[in-house]
Amino acid sequence: MAITPPQNRIWWNEPIHKIEMSWIVIAFLWGLFMFFFMIAWHFIGEQNLSTETYRINPDKYVEKVEAFAEKWQVGEEEGVPVVRPPAGEDVFLLARLWEWWPILELKKDQSYRIHMSSADWQHGFSLQPTNINIQVHPGYEHILILTPTESGEFSIVCNEYCGIGHHQMTGRIRVTE
CATH class of the missing domain: 1.20.5 (Single alpha-helices involved in coiled-coils or other helix-helix interfaces)
Incomplete structure (x- = not known):
């Protein structure tokens, strides 16, 4: 009233x-x-992400990422392999509680097909400080064509709440000359 x-x-x-x-x-x-x-x-806008996505068994994807990391590993940091694939190679990233695995070293001005999927829950792939954001689901392999245009270290942050360790779920991509 x-x-x-x-x-x-x-x-x-x-x-x-x-x-x-x-x-x-x-x-x-x-x-x-x-x-x-x-x-x-x-x-x-020339900012559209690839729409290439495939259904995949999460366990099979984990095997693919582990084989990729073993093939191109050049070092290790805090128990996480550092992987340096050749330019133009398919690159694999795995999201799982609570990490992005492995650490990638890419070459500036070279194109890579980055495959990503989750082993367990829905996660978010947010490449900082650029503006690339993708929801990553278990059972789906997302493919992103990435051509780094500047060198440096870039952080991968999970931007989808995935549980108690969500705030610690990060990864890295290093871009070298």
Whole structure:
């Protein structure tokens, strides 16, 4: 109940003031612009991720990643293999409680097909400080074509809550000249 109710209780029949109507029209047109711009940005933005995804048995994927890491391992950091595949090679990343495995060393300006999947739960692949975000599901192998354009160390952060150790789930990609 209002403190001072309107004189005319059927408020939706009241005329709309010109200023209020202009704001309604502006908001509606802005909404239409944003809707159509999202569609246009898909074509002109050159940021679209690959839609290449396959169904896979999580245990088989773990075996593929372990074979890949063993083949191209060049070192180890804190029990995690450091892997340096040749340019153009298929690269495999595994998400599992609570790590991205292995650490990758890639060459600048070389293209790689990065395969990623989860061994257990849904995880998020967020490559920082770039703006690449993918949900990674067990049973699905996601393939991303990546061409690093600057050298340095990039962090992989899980951005989908995956349990008590979620805040510690990180990985690394190093890009060298």
